[in-house]
Amino acid sequence: GENVEQHPSTLSVQEGDSAVIKCTYSDSASNYFPWYKQELGKGPQLIIDIRSNVGEKKDQRIAVTLNKTAKHFSLHITETQPEDSAVYFCAARSFGNEKLTFGTGTRLTIIP
Amino acid sequence: SAVISQKPSRDICQRGTSLTIQCQVDSQVTMMFWYRQQPGQSLTLIATANQGSEATYESGFVIDKFPISRPNLTFSTLTVSNMSPEDSSIYLCSVTTGSAGTQYFGPGTRLLVL
Numbered sequence: 001g002e003n004v005e006q007h008p009s010t011l012s013v014q015e016g017d018s019a020v021i022k023c024t025y026s027d028s029a030s031n032y033f034p035w036y037k038q039e040l041g042k043g044p045q046l047i048i049d050i051r052s053n054v055g056e057k058k059d060q061r062i063a064v065t066l067n068k069t070a071k072h073f074s075l076h077i078t079e080t081q082p083e084d085s086a087v088y089f090c091a092a093r094s095f096g097n098e099k100l101t102f103g104t105g106t107r108l109t110i111i112p
Numbered sequence: 113s114a115v116i117s118q119k120p121s122r123d124i125c126q127r128g129t130s131l132t133i134q135c136q137v138d139s140q141v142t143m144m145f146w147y148r149q150q151p152g153q154s155l156t157l158i159a160t161a162n163q164g165s166e167a168t169y170e171s172g173f174v175i176d177k178f179p180i181s182r183p184n185l186t187f188s189t190l191t192v193s194n195m196s197p198e199d200s201s202i203y204l205c206s207v208t209t210g211s212a213g214t215q216y217f218g219p220g221t222r223l224l225v226l
Contacts, residue, residue, distance in 0.1 A: 041149065043116075043217040044155070073212075083132055089154060098143050098208065100215060102154045 002027040005094050006103025014111050019080055021106045024072040024091035032094040033073045035064060038087045050072070050073070077108075085110045114209045116218035123193055124224045131222045132191045135205030140185035143186040146178070147154055148201045149220070155204065161188040195225045 003026040013019045027031075031052035036044035050057045051062045057064050063076040069083065077084055087107050091100040125131050135144065144161040157179055159167040159212040169181035182188045192199050205218040 032213070036217070041217040041222075046214065046216060047213065055135060093213075098160065098213070099145075104154050 002030060002094060002101040004090060004101050004103045006090050006106060008106060009104065010107045012109045012111055013080055014027070015080055015082060016096055017080055019075075019077045019084070019108055019110075020109070021088055021090070022072060022076070023040045023092075023103050024070075025092040026102075027073065027092070027094050028068075028071065029069075029094040031095050032093040033066060035066070035075050036089045036091070038089065040086075044089060052108075068074050080110045082110050082112055084108060113139060113214075114207050114216045116207060116216060118203075118205055118218040118221050120221060120225075121219065122222035125226065130191055130193045130196055131195065131223060132189050133203055133205075135188045135190070135218055137186045137207050139209065141209055141215075142154050142185070142205040144182060145206040145215075146180060146185055146190045147204040147206060147217075148154070149204060150201045158190070158203075159188075171224045192223065195223075197225045199223065200225045208223055 006023045006078045034049035035047050037047045038044045039084050047061050048062050050066050076077040089103045089105050090103040093100045117136045119134045119151040146158040147155045149155050157170050161167050161180050161182040163182045177193050178192045201219045202220045202222050206219045208215045
């Protein structure tokens with residue numbers, strides 16, 4: 001089955017700097033890669049996703065890149081703000097499979 | 113997108129008792145899932161709730177412990193039976209919507225078993 005690895009497990013950046021979180025997946029049939037943000041006491045919130053027919057997707061300060069050959073995808077947050085502090089999860093799903101496989105999460109702390 | 117609500121939002125229960133968690137979605141959805149998230153951990157899929165048929169459970173989860181109902185396309189329940197302190201977790205309802213199968217999560221139910 002699919003295996004998703006996520007790094008780093010914790011990340012601290014100065015406010016205004018950029019943050020990058022990386023995930024690798026094992027199943028070459030995976031074609032959907034969402035990212036979720038989970039704030040304390042809340043459920044995971046979908047912040048961006050990418051499908052295997054594109055290499056990059058951007059939404060304001062957030063971008064996701066996908067390298068299908070290397071089987072890895074990354075979340076990029078620019079101009080970080082204190083409200084970006086949260087746990088971020090990557091996930092992957094293959095065509096015809098309804099189930100997401102999640103990474104282990106990254107705790108991002110923005111230092112004011 | 114989908115707006116998902118869960119009840120209760122949190123509960124403290126005694127061991128040996130059962131708790132039923134409700135999940136309501138604001139639109140009809142095909143796929144509904146139940147996840148468990150233990151403290152500081154990632155999300156683990158318990159089962160897929162199938163409308164009109166029995167739920168499909170993942171390895172390590174059984175129907176006797178986590179019975180699930182899905183009476184229609186907008187509602188599901190998860191029961192945590194004969195609880196022990198090890199069942200203390202966040203339980204999350206999730207749905208996929210649209211032809212692209214975008215997946216959304218509810219706010220979660222925080223369960224503490226004493």
